[in-house]
Amino acid sequence: MELGIVGQASGLFAATNIDDILILSLFFDQGAGHRGSTRRIILGQYLGFVAILAVAIAAAFGATFLPESVIPYLGLLPLALGLKAAWQAWKQRGEEDDEQEAKEGGPSALEVAAVTFANGGDNIGVYVPVFATAGVGGMSVYAVVFLLLVALWCFAGRYFATRPLVAKALSRWGHVLLPLVLIAIGLLILIEGGAFGL
Known part of the structure; x- marks a missing residue:
């Protein structure tokens, strides 16, 4: 049974977090060469995912920290971070010799956590009924497995970001891809959730 x-x-x-590997790869590329960036990215991923778990577990017990009508507006977080990243990339255009400085130390733990949590808004909707029917013991197993797999996801994101072919593509296009992916995720969350009557 276990x-x-x-x-x-x-x-x-795996089914609810497959897109996180791409986002993590982009974050790891953005933080490449900056001291402590790997730690900040992993910490942010865990903070965001623990927040998702906490909300889902609480909701499974009947508490509602986030009314369902608020969840679509979580799309504003990655949208805002994507627009910020796009603005920074635009400001730094033509300064490719100073590429390390343009990256400004990579993403902060809170930025990664915000994107993880916002991107996981739909995960909450999937996890709640599963947790509610799994009982406390089953819910504990789910939580432990999920937290172990977050580490695997971080490893996979870092692995892809450091493969020569992928790293070359990310170093060339990552400053464009990260804002595009974040903006797309934000818009998708807003539109699918019907935020602002979309």
């Missing part, structure tokens, strides 16, 4: 729940938890995590 093994079955571990398998279900792993499958659920």
Whole structure:
């Protein structure tokens, strides 16, 4: 039974977080060469995911910290961060010799956490009914498996960002891709959730 729940938890995590590997790769590329950036990215990913888990677990017990009508507006977080990253990339255009400075130390833990949490708004909707039917024991297994898999996701994101072919593409296009991906995620969350009557 335990093994079955571990398998279900792993499958659920992978299905609901596959897009995080791309986002993490972009964050790791943005932080490349900056002291402490890997630690900040991993910390941010954990902070964001723990917040997702906390809200989902609380909701499974009947508490609602986030009314369902608020969840679509979480799209404003990655949208704002994407616009900020686009503005920084635009300001730094033509200064490719000073590429390390243009990256400004990579993303902060709070930026990564905000994107992770906002991108996981739909995860909450999936996790709540699963957690509610799994009971306390099953919910604990899900939480432990999810937290272990966050580490694997961070490793995978860093791995892809450091592969020569991927790293070359990210170093060339990452400053354009990161804002585009964040803006797209933000708009997708807003539109799918019907925020602002979209």
